[in-house]
Amino acid sequence: MTSHQGTFEETSPRFEEVPINPGRILRAIARIGYTPESAICDIVDNSVAANARRVAIKLEREPDMSEARRNSAARYIIADDGDGMDQGRLIEALALGAEGQYDSGSLGKYGLGLKSAGLSQGDRIEVVSARQGGAWSKAVLDLPHVERVGKLECLVMEPDSADLERVNQLIPGAAHGTVVTIEKIHKRNHPSIRKTRGALERNLGVTYFYFLHPNGGDLEILLDGDPVKPFDPLFVDEANAAGNLDDSAWDGLDVRWLERASPVILDAENGVEATIEATQLVYPPAFDNSAEIRKRYMVGGNNYGFYIYRNKRLIRRAERFNGIIPTDQDYFAFRGRILIDDSADDAFNIDVKKSEILLSEEAESALSEAIYEARRLSKSGWRNAAAILRKKANEDPNSKAAEALSEVEFPEFLPTDPDDAISENERTKRTEKESARHPLKDKEREQVRKEGARVTFVDQLDDNALWERARDATLGTVVRINRSHRFMRMFDERFGDDADVVLLLQALFLSLASAESGTVRNKQDLDDEIIEEVFVTYRNQASAAVYKVTADALEKRFA
Numbered sequence: 001m002t003s004h005q006g007t008f009e010e011t012s013p014r015f016e017e018v019p020i021n022p023g024r025i026l027r028a029i030a031r032i033g034y035t036p037e038s039a040i041c042d043i044v045d046n047s048v049a050a051n052a053r054r055v056a057i058k059l060e061r062e063p064d065m066s067e068a069r070r071n072s073a074a075r076y077i078i079a080d081d082g083d084g085m086d087q088g089r090l091i092e093a094l095a096l097g098a099e100g101q102y103d104s105g106s107l108g109k110y111g112l113g114l115k116s117a118g119l120s121q122g123d124r125i126e127v128v129s130a131r132q133g134g135a136w137s138k139a140v141l142d143l144p145h146v147e148r149v150g151k152l153e154c155l156v157m158e159p160d161s162a163d164l165e166r167v168n169q170l171i172p173g174a175a176h177g178t179v180v181t182i183e184k185i186h187k188r189n190h191p192s193i194r195k196t197r198g199a200l201e202r203n204l205g206v207t208y209f210y211f212l213h214p215n216g217g218d219l220e221i222l223l224d225g226d227p228v229k230p231f232d233p234l235f236v237d238e239a240n241a242a243g244n245l246d247d248s249a250w251d252g253l254d255v256r257w258l259e260r261a262s263p264v265i266l267d268a269e270n271g272v273e274a275t276i277e278a279t280q281l282v283y284p285p286a287f288d289n290s291a292e293i294r295k296r297y298m299v300g301g302n303n304y305g306f307y308i309y310r311n312k313r314l315i316r317r318a319e320r321f322n323g324i325i326p327t328d329q330d331y332f333a334f335r336g337r338i339l340i341d342d343s344a345d346d347a348f349n350i351d352v353k354k355s356e357i358l359l360s361e362e363a364e365s366a367l368s369e370a371i372y373e374a375r376r377l378s379k380s381g382w383r384n385a386a387a388i389l390r391k392k393a394n395e396d397p398n399s400k401a402a403e404a405l406s407e408v409e410f411p412e413f414l415p416t417d418p419d420d421a422i423s424e425n426e427r428t429k430r431t432e433k434e435s436a437r438h439p440l441k442d443k444e445r446e447q448v449r450k451e452g453a454r455v456t457f458v459d460q461l462d463d464n465a466l467w468e469r470a471r472d473a474t475l476g477t478v479v480r481i482n483r484s485h486r487f488m489r490m491f492d493e494r495f496g497d498d499a500d501v502v503l504l505l506q507a508l509f510l511s512l513a514s515a516e517s518g519t520v521r522n523k524q525d526l527d528d529e530i531i532e533e534v535f536v537t538y539r540n541q542a543s544a545a546v547y548k549v550t551a552d553a554l555e556k557r558f559a
Helices: 022-029 036-049 087-093 113-121 143-149 161-170 193-207 236-242 290-297 342-348 361-393 397-405 421-437 442-451 486-495 499-522 528-557
Strands: 054-061 073-080 122-130 137-142 155-157 177-185 220-223 256-267 272-280 305-310 313-319 334-340 455-458 467-472 476-482
Touching: 022 113, 022 143, 036 054, 036 073, 036 113, 036 177, 036 193, 054 193, 073 161, 087 122, 087 137, 087 155, 113 122, 113 137, 113 177, 122 143, 122 161, 137 143, 161 177, 193 220, 193 313, 236 256, 236 272, 256 334, 256 342, 256 361, 272 342, 272 361, 290 442, 305 342, 334 342, 334 361, 342 361, 397 455, 397 499, 421 467, 421 499, 421 528, 442 467, 442 476, 455 499, 467 499, 467 528, 476 499, 486 499, 486 528, 499 528
Parallel strands: 054 220, 305 334, 455 476
Antiparallel strands: 054 073, 073 177, 122 137, 122 177, 137 155, 256 272, 272 334, 305 313, 467 476
C-alpha cells in the first residue's frame, strides 16, 4: 500500500474573540441565590473594605402599602463614609470582575459582589460617591438598558438634589463616601420589608461581630436609624464564666466550653491553618421561659453547627459539612466557629458569594478529627439535660404542646386582604379595639412573654363555650380552652396522655382563635361589632355540637 502524505495545508492556530451577551451574563449572576439580607451584607462588605466608620442601611417601602406585605420593598439604600471613589473608579466598580488585586484580608474575592448582590434584588443600581477633597459623582447600571443595547455600559451623570439630600440624611457631614441604591426591586414574590428588616437585625450583628464598635471594632451600622449590636453566636463570655462542659452533670442552664480556641492545619503542604472553637449552648426546655430562651440563643434546627468567618466576616452560618455535625436534634446546642483568612479559600472552595463551602478532603479529615471530642460531649450533654428535666416534669403533654406552638407564626393577613395605607390604619385601629375588648390577663401576658404559651386552660367560659380568644396588640393572639366543657373532659379521659393528639387539638383551637382575630382585623367591609356577634354565636353553636358529634362517633366506633 502506498502511504499518503497530508493533503491539507497546515495552518497556524489563532485566537478568535468569542462574543458575549452582557445582558444575559448580568441576568445569570443576578440569580446566584441571594436573599435581600445576604445581598445587603455583600454590599456592606464594600463599605468595610473602604474603611468606613459608619454604614447606614435604609429599607424604603412602596407608598400606600403595608410593610408586612410581600413585594412592599421600593428600594434598598446602603450608605457609608468610607474612602469613596472618583468617577473613574466608580465606573470600574460597575465592571464585571473589577480590575485590581485584592489585598490580603480583603472581604472581596471576584469583583462581582456589587453587581451580583444588587441585581439579585432589583434591575437598577445607582451609585453616588466621592473621595476626600473631590466632587460627588454618580453612575447607574440599568439591566434593561444593557439588554436593550447589547453592551455593558453605565450612565454617568451629576448627582441631583435628591441624591445629595440622601447623602446628607444618611451620612451627615461626610465629605467622602458612597451611597448605593438598589431600584426597580423585583416583584416576583419578594420578601416583605418587615421580614427583611427582622432578618437583618440579627444577621448584621452576627456577620460583622468582629467589626462592630461595641465589640472593640470601629464600625457603626445603622438599620433604619437604629444601631446594630454585635451578636456572638457562641456566647463566649458566658462560656468563660461557666467553664468547660461536664456532660454527665450539665443541667442545660448555662453555656459551656466544648473546645477552646485552638489551631487546626487544613492543608499541611501549603501551610493553611484555621482557628476553631465550640461551645455548648443552653437546653431551652430546662427554663420556665423556654420560648424566650430559644429565641435569645437561636437554639433550633436552623442554627446549630459551625459559623465560618473569613477575614473576620461571617460567610457561612450553621454549616454542618455533610455530617461532620450530624443532622440530629441532640446537637441543637452545638455551636462552633471557624476563623480563616483568604489563604484558606482553596481548602474551603469559597464560591462567588463567599457563602457556600465545600471542604477539600484533607481539610474535612482534619476538621472532623479536631472536633470529634466536642461533638461527642455536645450530644451526651444534651441528652443528660433532657434526662434531668424528664425526672422533674414527668413529660406533661400540655407543656410539650405549648412549647411546640410557642414559635408558630400566623399571617397578618391573606393575599386577598387589603394592604393599602388606609387599610393598614384601619387594621391598627381594629387591633387596638380588639385588644381592649378581649384583653390578655396579667398571668397570660406574663406566660406569653416568658414561655411563649399561647394556649391557656380556664375553669369556665361564658355560655359554656369551648374556647375563646384573647388579643394583645404586641404579643398576638392567645386561646383560652374551657377544661370544664364536656368535650374537654371526654378528650382528657381518652387522649390526655397522648402528646401528639394533645398538640393537634391545641393547634386547632389556636388556629381558630387566630383566624377569628384576623377576620376582625381584615374584613373591613363589615362592621367589627357585627363580626364579633357572629363569632360569639358561632363559638356557642360549635361548642355545643362538637361534644355530641364526637361522643356519638366514638360510641359507634368502639361499640
